[in-house]
Amino acid sequence: MGSVREGELKERLLRPLLRELKDGARDRVVVGGLESLVENLARPFPEVRRLFQGYGAKTPEARKGVLEAAIRLLQDGLPPEKPQSPPPPRLALEDPAHHLAPPQSRKKLSELGLHTVRDVLQYYPRRYEDRRTLPGVRFLEDGKKATLQVKVLSKELIKTPKKGMQVVQVKAQDAWGWRLTLVWFNQPWVLSQVEEGATLIVTGRVQRRGGVQLFVEHFEDEGTESLSTGRIVPIYPAKEGISQAFLRRTVHRALELALPLQDPLGPYREAEGLADYSEALTHIHFPEDEEALKRALLRLKFDEYLLLELKALLDAGGLVLGRSFRVEEAWVETFKKALPFPLTRAQARVMEEIAKDMQSPRQMARLLQGDVGSGKTVVAAFALFLAAQNGAQGALMAPTEILARQHFQNLTRYLFPLGVRVELLLGSMSPKEKEAAIGRLAAGEAQVAVGTHALIQEGVAFRDLGLAVVDEEHRFGVLQRRALLKMAQVPPDVLVMSATPIPRSLALTLYGDLEVSVLDEMPPGRTPVKTKVLPHRLRLQAYAFAREEVKKGHQVFVVAPAIEENEELDLKAAKSLYEELKALLPEVRMALLHGKLPAREKEAVMEAFRQGSFDLLVSTTVIEVGVDIPKATLIIVENAERFGLAQLHQLRGRVGRGGLEGYALFIAGEASGKTLKRLKVLEESTDGFYIAEMDLKLRGPGELRGTRQSGYPELRLGDLAEDTGIIERARALAKRILEADPDLSRPEHQALKAELRAQAERIGFREVI
Incomplete structure (x- = not known):
């Protein structure tokens, strides 16, 4: 064997040996084990082959010694190294993604919307294939996709009667001697890349008709360092003409050139029990095992929800200081006794939550969810009563005049016996009626106003608005709620009501700036439909x-x-x-x-x-x-x-x-x-x-009601049906962060701020910090 061929073999051996040493000598970098690879490739180097006898049975520490000795043996006889070219420059997250691909491939990245290094790192796999243990030919199922290791026996190019159709057929066998035919259509160049006697890793669809055929989609030389075999392999969303192999190489290069990154959750990661950010990004793409993938998924989901919650809180003005209402037990009892019916346990629980919020110096921002007939109006009446007892006014805004009139009738029934005057303000009222109602609100003669958009029209003023109740806010939007809040001298407490039950996980993300209260119990006597x-x-x-x-x-x-x-x-x-x-x-x-x-x-x-x-x-x-x-x-x-x-x-x-x-x-x-x-x-x-x-x-x-119209972002990793616990943790942390640093100006929050801005740009939200 010539010296050139010998040098090539040494280089081919050194790559997996160096990778195995870096991996902790766990004998996982090559399918079938490193001993088998050395046995095949190191025939000209008997000393190296002897070192690897029984390699798989040794401890990791002993394997390291074998690897170091083998690497020294192989490097001693190599020709002098060429002058080292300078290492490629490290890339920042906002650098263009085209740094990661050759010029002829750069268009592929833009077709997938991958314009920056950040885009590539956050282009998460849609699923994974476990290619660590590969099956034999006898276990292949007809019509199924499979990945296996085979040895090439022969190859030929077949010209078919169909014009322009060429078929490459490769006869091969697995380690147990079972044979099959590998097939490529219109890819004659494969012949020059497949050598007889070579060991290949092939992926394709199986056909069992008069023998076993595999219609090959991807193949690699088993001796090369592979991103597509011998591991848990990522499968990415892709378009026609963009291969999985290209995407894996691009992402791998991005990880090599951009990592390690500053961790956006640096000060909080350990307390939350989360993986390091750079480690999570590595393992979401190329996990070492199932546990590493699980930890990466948890960390990156947490980040996704944290950014959503921060965005919602900042978009609503952050954690706002409001007014602190006094709440006396005698008032609570007076209200309960005046009702013509007993409260449900759920109503009593939610009223306690609201009373606690109203006593806090921070503005109450709460979503009250309850099924039709669960008694939300009574709870709203309680909050309005507390505001009136403190000398403040309340307003309830409904989406239609019919609902506004209904609320007016119910609130009058609950509050009039307690000395609280309720005023109605509608667009359909005569100018004289409107003027009189507006005058009573401005003078403070009416403690509660009920109306539609008419409440936020020009000319309406409150003497002292302390509480705003918004019914079915999805029918208005955030802007109308804000217009109502601007009518107060001090930020008023806010109670948003919805009769549309949505899962807690969705409520926490759709209404990220609001605490969530749920009336999950119906009053007695309500007959189910x-x-x-x-x-x-x-x-x-x-x-x-x-x-x-x-x-x-x-x-x-x-x-x-x-x-x-x-x-x-x-x-x-x-x-x-x-x-x-x-x-x-x-x-x-x-x-x-x-x-x-x-x-x-x-x-x-x-x-x-x-x-x-x-x-x-x-x-x-x-x-x-x-x-x-x-x-x-x-x-x-x-x-x-x-x-x-x-x-x-x-x-x-x-x-x-x-x-x-x-x-x-x-x-x-x-x-x-x-x-x-x-x-x-x-x-x-x-x-x-x-x-x-x-x-x-x-x-x-x-698809759930209102979410498409609300600008709700598509989650990349999160699953709202399963992630309620993660969302609640992320929400709690978002609040702690903003309490300590309302505009994320501290040095330890700069990486988090950069991620927040990047996400806001991705989903089309206006910048809030």
Whole structure:
């Protein structure tokens, strides 16, 4: 063997030996073990082969001695080293990603949206393949993808009758002598890269027809240092023409040139029990084992949620100092005794949370979640009562006039006996009525204002606004809430109410600036709505039942998922359904309600239905959340499979609110087993929070009501169905950090601040620090 060939062999041997030494001599860098590799490659070097006899059975310490001796032997006879070129410069996170790829490949990175080194490091794998132990040919399953180690026996290029089609076929065998054929289509260059007698690692799809074939997607020489075999291998999101091997090389180079990085959680990491940031980035891409991957995933999820919580808190103005209200036990008891019913345990618990918040010198910012009928208005009345007892005013803003009037009636019922005057302010009121109401608010004669957007119109002023209550905020948006808060001289306490149950994990991220209180208990006497899922073939039975309910003097909602027919979707549109039902139920008085109607016309239709002018209302999903129609006992939802479970639960909350028994009939237009199983959850449970959790697991956060429209960022690693505990920890840390450093100006927070700015830019949020 010539000296050139000998030098090449020494270099090929040295690479895995040096890597094995760096890895702690754990005999994991080469599939099949290092002893087998040396046996094959080191035939010209008998001294090295002798050193490695029994290598796999030795302790790591003994293996290190073998490695060091072998490396010395191989390096002694190598030709003099060429002058070392200077090491490549270290890269910063904001450096262009094209530093990581040759010019001809740089376009691939931009196609994936990878423009900086940070982008590449945070381009996380979508899954992993365990390629540490490779199967033999006899264990391959037809049609499945497999990775295995084989020895090349022969190779040939076959020209097929099909024009332009060339097939490379390589006969090979595994370590046990089982044979197979490796196949490449239109890749004749493979012939020059595959040598007879070479050992390859190949990945592809298996076909068992008259022998075993593997249609190769990726292959590597077993003797080279590999990112695609002999390890847990990352699989990245990719486009056509961008190989996994290219992505792995690019990410590996980014890790080599950018790490170690300053840890954004440096002062807090150990106390939180989290992995080092650079270690986590390394192991999320190239994990040593399952435990390393688990630790990396936990650390990077935590960072993801921490940045979300910091962003939400900073976007809301940080942790704001407000006013401290006095709360006396006698006041609490007075309020409870004045109620015409006993409180539930959940209401009592949430009232304690609110009282504690209002006593704090920090502004209360709390989300009150509760299913329809759980008693949120009573809790809001309690908070407004405490504000009034302290000489301050309160305001409750609702999205529609119907809801505002309903709140006005309920709050007057609870608060008037306690000496608290409630004022109503609506856009539809006459100028004289508005002027009088505004005057009483400005003079402090009215302690509580209830209204719509009219509360934040020009000319409205409060003598001393101390508490703002916002109902169904997703119908307004953050800007309207802020406009109401600006009407106070000192930052008022804030209570946001929602009758849309969403999982705690989603609430903590969507409403990251708010504490979360949950009314998870219904008052006694509230009868659950009886629910039935019907296949489409039985839908006429639903309308026969509707006819019977109307005969009893009851009212019916019918909900369709679209306004007009869509040729591509077999949906019952509201307009055509309205016409169909007029023919089917000619004796029933009907109205039509949909989102394209002007707001004033929608409210007029809804008010007429509430007053009993119609028996049946055909509607899209614009039916008001929280509106009481005491005589409504039945809701029928067409194409129920088009709705989320939580939305269907919300819809059935429209009936059975006046003491009469309520019914919900969900008609499945597409009745596959999977669809019916999902809808059956509504037959089994009336717990809105359980249903919301199931909805989250089945559909993901992006589809749940309001989240797409709220600018909610797509999580890269987080799983809201599983991560509630991590989110709560991240939220608590975000608060501690901002309490100590409200604008993240301290030196130890600069890396965290840089990550926050990078994320805000990625998801389109305005910069807040």
